[in-house]
Amino acid sequence: MSTVDGVGAAFTEGRARGLLAAAVPEVSAADATLLTLGENAVFGIGGLVVKVGRDASLLARAAHELRVASWLAEAGVPAVRAAEPTARAAEGHPVTLWHRLPEAVRPAGPADLAEVLRLVHALPEPGFALPRRELLGGVERWLRLAGDAVDPADAAFLRERRDGFVAAAAALSPHLPPGPIHGDALPRNVLVGPDGPTVVDLETFSGDLREHDLVVLALSRDRYGLDPRAYDDFVRVYGWDVREWAGCEVLRGARETASCAWVAQHAPGNPAALTEFGRRVASLREGDTAVRWYPF
Template sequence: MDETRARVVLDAAGLSHDATLLALGENAVFGAGELVVKVGRDAELLARAERELAVAGWLEAAGVPAVRAAEPAARLVQGHPVTVWHRLPEAVRAAEPRDLAPLLRQVHALPAAPFALPPRELLGGVERWLRLAGNAIDPADAAYLRERRDGFAAAAAALTPHLPPGPVHGDALPRNVHVGPDGPVLVDLETFSSDLREHDLVVLALARDRYGLDAAAYEAFTEAYGWDVRRWEGCGVLRGARETASCAWVAQHAPVNPRAREEFRRRVTSLREGDAEVRWYPF
């Protein structure tokens, strides 16, 4: 889905007035006045969109600072799930890892949700992303990632956690925190799951190792959270699973974006060569 297609969906939903594209990834995200509208890539994501709305209501009731829904239900418009959210005030500064830590502590202290949360299917999107990549990537690379996915899925299922399992954000990065006048709030709730809490902590460990996150910023995060997941013997398994998913995620953009093709090749080559030092770039 590109911006043009997303705007067609917005127009069909009656939400296109003065809409400005804010982000284009798994969803197209538009600002429209005091609202934010998310257009999902395809109908397969409808259930996830509905769950994200349920999570937002649950977090609001629990007092966890997070984005709030403006409409209680998702719409399916021309085969695309559409959700509508209250727009947050302008950020007072960029979010930092230390802003994320107390929010995760609140989430990790929650009891089970009053509705079913899935396990964190970190590798669940790999097949769809590779399918969307089509002929834009080498079939041998796609086969390699499928084999790697299967191996890490089995290894992750056998892990013994250090923290008690329960609700997790699922994509715990500073980009999913908005620091407004009243402090940090969580955004992008679509990957909320019930699984190993370590999933949320491995994200920044990988950011430190692969994406150039400053070591001091990482240490500020672990100090604020109270534990460094790298001390856990299962860290390498979850890191490897996330690397596999992150590589496949970029592949879906390869058919229309030369930068995505270049970044995919960088990532898959470093995985094939076992080179943990190759820098990856956010996309």
């Protein structure tokens, strides 16, 4: 089975351009530049960035991201701003429009991420309900999209692992007071422009353990080759090292499980994704926490 979206067609760049053309006819889809192709196809065109959701089930998530963007704007947090307050749709796929940010003056680093996380973690709850950080909530969908490109035994292993970490995470006692979090706190979700760091990709904003945002960089240090000195900068700017917390290994294990399943959705027709999935799932099966994973 190929990777499919909600209407049964492969979600390729060409497919995403067609959806862009249908939802935003006032721009020329042919002139749009593909910036990324993952959970969304993200295009730049003129002063806009347009995000086209991979799956029709992401419509509610797109609406949530727009609501979060409005809230952050009101709170004065430097974050990407929506060009329209509601999502458009093409064949059920969410399509959202954003103001394009200035060009980055340099790549964002862990210290920049820590700076914006301090702002986010200082926010009170908004006037609407933030969802819990369902870190493992996408596992089933990603494995469904992977279909028979991955070994059914590996899929079953990830489902069992997911269930165990869902239960373990529910029993955690946090060190920090729970509240608003980014949910996918990586330097790639920060852009450093002329006025400093700005938060982007707001889809995973949640109300949950603040430790969720901090475990991400700890895992980057251990799995993805982040320079330990850069991690130390992150800790220095934020003010606390999540590795001191007893629950760190539980959230790390949950995120590893989700990250492995996320790669699986790209496996059909993509040998590099299948190779990376194999590396990740084998290391989880073997309990080897030192195997290097590669961003995908």
